[in-house]
Amino acid sequence: MVTTTSIRPAKTGRARNGPRDDTRLALLFILPALVGFAVFLVWPTLRGIYLSFTKFNLLTPPEFNGLDNYVRMVQDPVFWNALKVTLYYVILNIGFQTVLALVIAVMMQRLTQRTWLRGIVLTPFLVSNVVAAMVFLWILDYQLGIGNTIIAAIGLDRIPFLSDSAWAIPTIAFINVWRHVGYTALLIFAGLQTIPETVYEAGRIDGAGEVRMFRSITVPLLRPILSLVLIITVVGSFQVFDTVAIATRGGPVDSSRVLQYYIYDVAFGRFQFGYASAMSVALLAVLVIVTFLQYRLTRAESSDLA
Amino acid sequence: MTTDTTPKIGAAPPVVVTEPSATPSEPHRFSAGRALAWTFMILVILVSLFPFYWMLRTALSSNNALYAGSDNLLPVQTSAGGFERVFGLQTGQEAIDAGGAGQAINFWRYLFNSVVVATLITVGQVFFSAMAAYAFARLQWKHREKVFAFFLAGLMIPAIFTLLPNFVLIKQLGLVDTLLGISLPTMFMTPFAVFFLRQFFLGISREVEEAALMDGASKVRVFFRLIIPMSMAPITTLAILTYIAAWNEYFWALMVSYTDKSRVLTVALGVFKSQTPQTGPDWSGLMAATLVAALPMLLLFMLFAKRIVNSIGFSGIK
Secondary structure, three states, rough: OOOOOOOOOOOOOOOOOOOOOOHHHHHHHHHHHHHHHHHHEEEEHHHHHOOOEEEEEOOOOOOEOHHHHHHHHHHHHHHHHHHHHHHHHHHHHHHHHHHHHHHHHHHHOOOOOHHHHHHHHHHHHHHHHHHHHHHHHHHOOOOOHHHHHHHOOOOOOOOOOOOOOHHHHHOOOOOOHHHHHHHHHHHHHHHHOOHHHHHHHHHHHHHOOOOHHHHHHHHHHHHHHHHHHHHHHHHHHHHOOOHHHHHHOOOOOOOOHHEEEEEEHHHHHOOOOHHHHHHHHHHHHHHHHHHHHHHHOOOOOOOOOO | OOOOOOOOOOOOOOOOOOOOOOOOOOOOOOOOHHEEEEEHHHHHHHHHHHHHHHHHHOOOHHHHHHHHOOOOOOOOOOOOOOHHHHHHOOOHHHHHHHOOOOOOOOOOHHHHHHHHHHHHOOOOOOOOHHHHHEEEEEOOOOOOOHHHHHHHHHHOOOOOHHHHHHHHHHHHHOOOHHHHHHHHHHHHHHHHHHHHHHOOOHHHHHHHHHHHHOOOHHHHHHHHHHHHOHHHHHHHHHEEEEEHHHHHOOHHHHOOOOOOOOOHHHHHHHHHHOOOOOOOOOHHHHHHHHHHHHHHHHHHHHHHHHHHHHHOOOOOOO
């Protein structure tokens, strides 16, 4: 990894003759970050993998138990359900959010590029997931929420947004879209700025309308950025926890028990850290595979702009 | 993202700002398409902002009146009771009569905890990351590129994966239920912060630096007196974004804090919610608490809106 020389404050700042070597000073400069990196990122990653092969209840030292946790995982219907629920959530969340963010970003670019508009769109991102969940818990309350009051007022049936198995995940997906769509739109907006205006001018001279230009110019030229946005948002989406913990606690009957919430429950509710770690490794594997597939499928590395 | 390097801080309220020269000179002719597009944008603005108004409206209503006035767009029976319960200004009996939980809640304490945690994380992370970024951008040493590549690989590990093992570590260190325990894992660096600042340091002209070194300044001095002041804009941006993220963190804080001693606002909000009577929750109290928890970041945003909005892009990632 890194050469470990004795660390003493280097007092010399010699700059001139000979090939420079700042090794001592550099070590001093990266030391805090390196310690943080090693202790809170590299070590926990290795340890997480190790713990997945153990039986560990936090009170007594971990006992190696081979593949037991993985065998249990494969046979655990709750795990598979959690994985399914998480995937369902990611598809709804990312699908809805990406389309909406793309439309918002294009409109921000074509209508007005004023900063205040981007500021307003970004506002929900400034509050925590907990705050977002609390507000929508209230707005979407079955009896008293303004959302359902409006639905009832226009003559429809009230919707049990967070207390019905079929509605729970779509509702949670919507709450997180509310919080994150502005941020995603701004990322896409930044990507749009990289498309030269001359391309649009040429399109306009050729008589193309807005819709045509969106299809033939914006989308193809935006592809590399869009795929990066997708990779980032999908990885984030898989880690959903906060909203579920506040709004539904996994219910009703496991219908919103996403993987991360199940892992938390197994670790802190039942103190089965070994099994929880094994499921974390599974989630990590899913993320690696999904990212890799996305990268390949969207050809994120190449641009059409060249 | 080397946009806006003017070190003017907080000079821009969100509304008055215009982008110089960024607006293309397109003809603003009226058309059905434009009208439709604006209608859509206005809808987006409404959906973005309405929940904030609704928090305020509910927080200012008296809880018992909410049931009858659920379709009233203004506060029903305006009352500061919700806020009083949040700040513990009502006696237990008063709170129960008003539909609250009756337990004393210690909001100032949580506010204080949140400030301490977010400040520790921000100051530590930004400072240490800047030091490392300088070593990666400007100092000459063996294996520099290899070590940097190793750091970058850290970007690929999703934060969530390190939570459980980090909890085990914090427990072994005896730091469970302390503010330091919550702050520690992100206090030293994140790969992103190092990468972000390194990119910026690389862009600083070498000539200024060489001149200072010629004059006999040490590299340490160059870092503190030259590099840091010249990079105030991106450092501020990074600091604000880090502060917001630290303030809003819930999952990790939930694992580590158990009592009021280390409870931060996000966790306290969850506890407050679980304490409220299950049948007929104290919505005005809950919304008052939610608003109080969200307010500091909204104020920070108002001060730095232009900087935050313009900083979101692919600078760090591409």
